[in-house]
Amino acid sequence: MFSIPVEGTYALVQVTTGTTATFGNTLQYGTTSYDVYYSYPSTANVGTNLTLSVTLHASQFTGPYEYAINYNLIVRVFIGSSVLTGGVASPNGSIFLYPGGNWGPNNVTIPLTAENTGLALGQSANATVGVELQDLVFYHAAESGYLSEPPMQTQAGSLVIQNFGTTINSSTSARNGNSSQGYFPYALLASGAVLIVLAAAFPWGRSPRKT
Helix, strand or coil, X not given: CEEEEECCEEEEECEEEEECCCEEEECCCCEEEEEEEEEEXXXXXXXXXXXXXXXXXXXXXXXXXXXXEEEEXXXXXXXCCEEEEEEEECCCCCCCECCCCEEEEEEEEEECCHHHHCCCCCCEEEEEEEEEEEEEEEXXXXXXXXXXXXXXXXXXXXXXXXXXXXCCCHHHHHHHHCHHHHHHHHHHHHHHHHHHHHHHHCCCCCCCCCC
């Protein structure tokens, strides 16, 4: 769990973690299989960024397939009729991903807005998370080369997205809004003291003394 600020306080947010069911492909010469380890908050608020951590694990290859390369993970968040998408791609020159190897953890950030979630102020909805893997695999048989795998998709849990908006702390606003009223009595005392000093220095109301 981790803390997020809520109106001047901190609230604990449960983190959803897990491993997707093994997914992969049956190819011309053999098979491939992968796992994705993930974590993300179980609740997220509109107006913030939803950050998901994903790690790709090459589980097992059979046949002449040796390693994966050019691997990309695409994360989709399904909320009602809306689909929010983010992703992370392996950089050029990334290492070959052999069975037993990991790539990550990598952060995928998806902004949450009222427009892309379809949530009005005060609304909330359940959302599901899906992960797609795109990659190439190298094989070495009678001939060698790279094969583009068909995209692989799997579900990775769910979360609640809410639009609670932001509110101003009432006690703080009361203090700020009434600050002028709090200083008013002191202003009256100060002005009264000034008048007394002026009256003593300039006795305008007294008649001239006769000689």
